[in-house]
Amino acid sequence: MFENRFDLRCYVVTGAGSVDEVVHTASAAARGGAGVVQVRSKPISPEAMRELASKVALEVARYSPTTRVLIDDHLHVASSLMREGLPIHGVHLGQDDVSVLEARELLGPEAIIGLTTGTLELVAAANELSDVLDYIGAGPFRKTPTKDSGRPPIGLAGYPPLVELSKVPIVAIGDVTPADVRALSATGVAGVAMVRAFSESDDPQQVAENVVANFELGRLS
Numbered sequence: 279m280f281e282n283r284f285d286l287r288c289y290v291v292t293g294a295g296s297v298d299e300v301v302h303t304a305s306a307a308a309r310g311g312a313g314v315v316q317v318r319s320k321p322i323s324p325e326a327m328r329e330l331a332s333k334v335a336l337e338v339a340r341y342s343p344t345t346r347v348l349i350d351d352h353l354h355v356a357s358s359l360m361r362e363g364l365p366i367h368g369v370h371l372g373q374d375d376v377s378v379l380e381a382r383e384l385l386g387p388e389a390i391i392g393l394t395t396g397t398l399e400l401v402a403a404a405n406e407l408s409d410v411l412d413y414i415g416a417g418p419f420r421k422t423p424t425k426d427s428g429r430p431p432i433g434l435a436g437y438p439p440l441v442e443l444s445k446v447p448i449v450a451i452g453d454v455t456p457a458d459v460r461a462l463s464a465t466g467v468a469g470v471a472m473v474r475a476f477s478e479s480d481d482p483q484q485v486a487e488n489v490v491a492n493f494e495l496g497r498l499s
């Protein structure tokens with residue numbers, strides 16, 4: 279869908295912290311070149327997600343108008359805020375969330391919609407949705423304390439077969455650190471997504487700059 283509408287190379291997924299801390303981390307990473315910020319918080323009520331996503335989106339747009347802001351899980355919050363004109367661009371859906379098709383019908387053709395995968399079977403299933411899906415997450419790269427997906431770690435060697443199979447761009451996720459970026463980029467993934475690498479950093483802008491630079495180096499190898 280609509281090539282070049284978004285830059286998946288450096289993909290921030292928000293993590294632990296106060297609203298102000300999450301907003302600061304997201305906007306600093308966007309300033310550093312993060313092409314996507316996904317607002318994720320678990321558990322969170324729709325009302326609290328509405329507040330958090332609005333604040334993140336407005337601050338990110340101030341510093342990086344090209345950075346796309348997505349909402350995790352909460353399709354109707356995203357739909358409502360997008361209709362109100364907030365700079366929010368789509369959703370990331372899990373296997374247990376509403377269907378990609380329902381999200382596409384509600385959000386329209388311009389929205390960015392991502393889906394969680396992480397095995398060859400889930401990637402094959404996502405291929406059936408490639409006309410309404412923009413990208414897939416594939417994890418965990420390594421086991422991570424941030425989320426237990428129940429799926430086995432993919433590892434570096436596991437990404438080339440997923441990339442080969444997938445009809446849409448792949449974002450690697452799960453214990454990814456800046457030191458992993460060059461090698462992951464060389465596997466052919468379109469980007470890397472990180473939670474703690476940003477939420478636990480005292481300079482998320484620098485982390486994003488490092489990720490983008492190393493992602494480009496990996497593409498050359």
Ligand SMILES: Cc1ncc(COP(=O)(O)OP(=O)(O)O)c(N)n1
Pocket residue numbers: 291316318320350351370371372373374375392393394395414415416417425449451471
């Ligand atoms: C890019 C990306 N990949 C995977 C996920 C999955 O995380 P989470 O939302 O906790 O789990 P599900 O909702 O998919 O079950 C993600 N958020 N982003």
Ligand SMILES: Cc1nc(C(=O)O)sc1CCOP(=O)(O)O
Pocket residue numbers: 291394395396415416417418419422423424425427451452453454471472473474475
């Ligand atoms: C949100 C998420 N999804 C995963 C998956 O495997 O689908 S792993 C993950 C957590 C990633 O956090 P960190 O960068 O702190 O390891």
Ligand SMILES: [Mg+2]
Pocket residue numbers: 350351370371372
């Ligand atoms: Mg989710």
